[in-house]
Amino acid sequence: MEPGLDWILTRLSQHDRVMYLILYVVTCIVISIGLPLMIVTIYALLYLVRKGQVAPIYVINLLISDIIQLCCMIVLVSNHGTPMAEAVYSCGLMTSVCFMVCISLERYLVIVHPLWYRFKRTIKISVAVCAVVWAFPAVCFLIVFPRVPDKVPLIVLSIFHIIPFPLFIFFLVRSLRTLSSSVSVHSDEKRQIVGTLVVVLLIYTLLFLPTIIMFLLLMADFYSVMFHFMSDMLLSLSPLADLLLYIFIRKQTMGNCLASVCCCKKESNDPTTSAVTVDDI
Numbered sequence: 001m002e003p004g005l006d007w008i009l010t011r012l013s014q015h016d017r018v019m020y021l022i023l024y025v026v027t028c029i030v031i032s033i034g035l036p037l038m039i040v041t042i043y044a045l046l047y048l049v050r051k052g053q054v055a056p057i058y059v060i061n062l063l064i065s066d067i068i069q070l071c072c073m074i075v076l077v078s079n080h081g082t083p084m085a086e087a088v089y090s091c092g093l094m095t096s097v098c099f100m101v102c103i104s105l106e107r108y109l110v111i112v113h114p115l116w117y118r119f120k121r122t123i124k125i126s127v128a129v130c131a132v133v134w135a136f137p138a139v140c141f142l143i144v145f146p147r148v149p150d151k152v153p154l155i156v157l158s159i160f161h162i163i164p165f166p167l168f169i170f171f172l173v174r175s176l177r178t179l180s181s182s183v184s185v186h187s188d189e190k191r192q193i194v195g196t197l198v199v200v201l202l203i204y205t206l207l208f209l210p211t212i213i214m215f216l217l218l219m220a221d222f223y224s225v226m227f228h229f230m231s232d233m234l235l236s237l238s239p240l241a242d243l244l245l246y247i248f249i250r251k252q253t254m255g256n257c258l259a260s261v262c263c264c265k266k267e268s269n270d271p272t273t274s275a276v277t278v279d280d281i
Helices: 004-011 014-050 053-078 083-112 114-120 123-147 149-164 164-180 187-219 225-236 239-246 252-261
Strands: none
Touching: 004 149, 014 053, 014 252, 053 083, 053 123, 053 164, 053 239, 083 114, 083 123, 083 149, 083 164, 083 187, 149 164, 149 252, 164 187, 187 225, 187 239, 225 252
């Protein structure tokens, strides 16, 4: 019989007990809110894919990876967690990071390399990219990690989570420079693209960066219970953050707010037809 919540709390100190209860409550809230909203959002995005749009494919796969994480979180908070559930959760987390990179890269290509993007963006290529993204974490956890020393997976995960951070910054800075000199893209389209890149960077910085720091501390043989709980709690919020990104980024008011935060230049409405078509995400 697996130990219950009361048994776990009795094994912790008073301070750790409070942290565990907070993490438990936050996880339950994320699961109860996130699952139904993700199902509805995926259904809405499938309609855009049927219309021939490519970008929603990455969004749908990101939300599917979030659903996998939420299902594993249900198993873990029910105190019936197994090493398999933890491995599947980690696979879903790695997959989410990869699809965040795909979404930012796709927005970057729309602006910086519009002609290449116009002729290369096909549903077949997007599906092939998604297949590679799904296969990579599975190969790591099922084949590679079980056959290497204990510290190697920690090193690989640390490097894997660090690499996207400079990429997100590069995509945002390069897109801003290109948009500042572009006269063929409407201001609303600029807000949508820059807003997506900014929100992805903010999500990764606020929710994933503490976990990266935790990995680095573990590599240095330093462990803090409080920091571990905090990083886990922030990471559990990432599925909800993904929903906020892809639901509210479509609203014009949210785009205006994000544009002001990014210090985008105020422009008058240009009646000329835009040369770059932005997917309605």
